[in-house]
Structures are given as structure tokens and as C-alpha cells.
Amino acid sequence: MKISRCFAGLAVAALVAAGMWAAEGRQRGGRQAAPSEFDLMVGELKLTDAQKAQIQEKMKAKEAALEAWNTANAEKVKAAEDAAAKAKGGDSTARKSAAEARKELQAGRDQATAEATAAIRAVLTDEQKKAWDGLKLYQTLAARYKKVSLTEEQQAKAKAVCVLAAQELKAAEAEDAASGKRGKKGASVADKLKWAVENVILTPEQRQMLPQRGAGKKGAAQTPPANK
Numbered sequence: 001m002k003i004s005r006c007f008a009g010l011a012v013a014a015l016v017a018a019g020m021w022a023a024e025g026r027q028r029g030g031r032q033a034a035p036s037e038f039d040l041m042v043g044e045l046k047l048t049d050a051q052k053a054q055i056q057e058k059m060k061a062k063e064a065a066l067e068a069w070n071t072a073n074a075e076k077v078k079a080a081e082d083a084a085a086k087a088k089g090g091d092s093t094a095r096k097s098a099a100e101a102r103k104e105l106q107a108g109r110d111q112a113t114a115e116a117t118a119a120i121r122a123v124l125t126d127e128q129k130k131a132w133d134g135l136k137l138y139q140t141l142a143a144r145y146k147k148v149s150l151t152e153e154q155q156a157k158a159k160a161v162c163v164l165a166a167q168e169l170k171a172a173e174a175e176d177a178a179s180g181k182r183g184k185k186g187a188s189v190a191d192k193l194k195w196a197v198e199n200v201i202l203t204p205e206q207r208q209m210l211p212q213r214g215a216g217k218k219g220a221a222q223t224p225p226a227n228k
Helices: 003-008 009-026 037-045 049-072 074-087 092-112 114-122 124-145 152-179 183-200 204-208
Strands: none
Touching: 003 124, 037 114, 037 124, 049 074, 049 092, 049 114, 074 092, 124 152, 124 183, 152 183
16 A cells, blocks of 8 residues: 555645646636536546547446336335434434434445446546546545635645545555455545645645534644554
8 A cells, every 4th residue: 555655745745736627717717606517527537529528428327227227216215215204303212213224225235237337437538537536535635625615726635635536545445445444444544535635735824714523623633544
């Protein structure tokens, strides 16, 4: 694993890559709210016309598979959503059970579109795949940082960091699977990514706005998490 070396250089990598991301964002005049998966690919991956045509066709297959799964599992989805809403006011056992049910449904949903997703991914170059993996990882962080209103430059830096972290995460998950230690190294990479974003990219004022678990805790950790 190259986790320590990778994250030690995140600040430099973010600053270098951010200029390119931000410049491209300005040239596009900003992004519309809630773009589709295809729109994101077009906007972020520099697809060729041939790639766009291929991906559009494969997207149709993915949408059809997703629609079929949604129809077949509509009742299960509603039941899971109702259980999750009810569990918000319940104990930890109820919340955990509801979360597991939703996680299981999401896994089934992902499996239903796995073949079409793989076909779409096969159209991309290796560099485009890395950029796409990084963007998807960035999207998982977006909710946490929504309140602090990242600037365009900060978003660019965070995306650049996520491209690197996504590769580390993939390697970590492979190690976890091989060792049988589920999630251990993957969690270590996730912790380091969070630390890098919050201590390299955010301002002190923004860090104080972050939600924290535990009474009276605010702001990011001042030292990077140790390797696990």
C-alpha cells in the first residue's frame, strides 16, 4: 500500500489539479443542479463523440434494468422507507435494522444494473475510469460539506484528492477481501481522505461548521489518522 506517501502529497496534488478543474468549470459556465449520470460523464470526462454515442446506448439498457427492478421491488422499497422513517425516533437496534434493510435493497438495485454499468465503464479509457471513480467518491462526501459551501476552487481540490483516494480505496478493499478483515484498510483510507479535505482544503471557519459526533465536538482533527 502507498497510503502514507499518497496522502502526504495530497495538498500539492490538489493545488496542481485544481487549476485545471476550476478552469474547465468556468469555461462550462458552471453546472446545473442534479445533472444526470450521462451529463456528469460528458462534463467531467472529456468524452469523444464516439464514446458519447456508445454510452448513450448503454445507458438505455441500464435505465431499462433499473426500471424493471424498481417495479418488481416497489413494495419492498416503500416498506424500507417507512421503517427508516419510523426508526428515526426509535432505539439504536431499530435504526440499525432499518439501515441494513435499505443497504440490502441498494445492493440488489446495484446488482440489477451491474452488467450495464460494466458495459458503460468498458467504453472509458483508464484515465477516464480513474476520474469517474474519483468523482463518485467525491459525491459521497458532498452531503457532509454542503453546509460549509465549498468554493469552486475548493471543490476542484476535493475532486483532485478523491481521484487519488479512489485508487487507494480500491487497493485497500482488495487487501481487506484477501485478508478477511472486512473494511479495515478501506476505513483507514476513508479516514485519511476526510482528514485531507478538512485540514488541507477547508478554512478554519469552515472546519468549525462541520457536524461532529459526540457532545461539544466541532471542527476537524489536527493530525492525520494513523495507518491501520
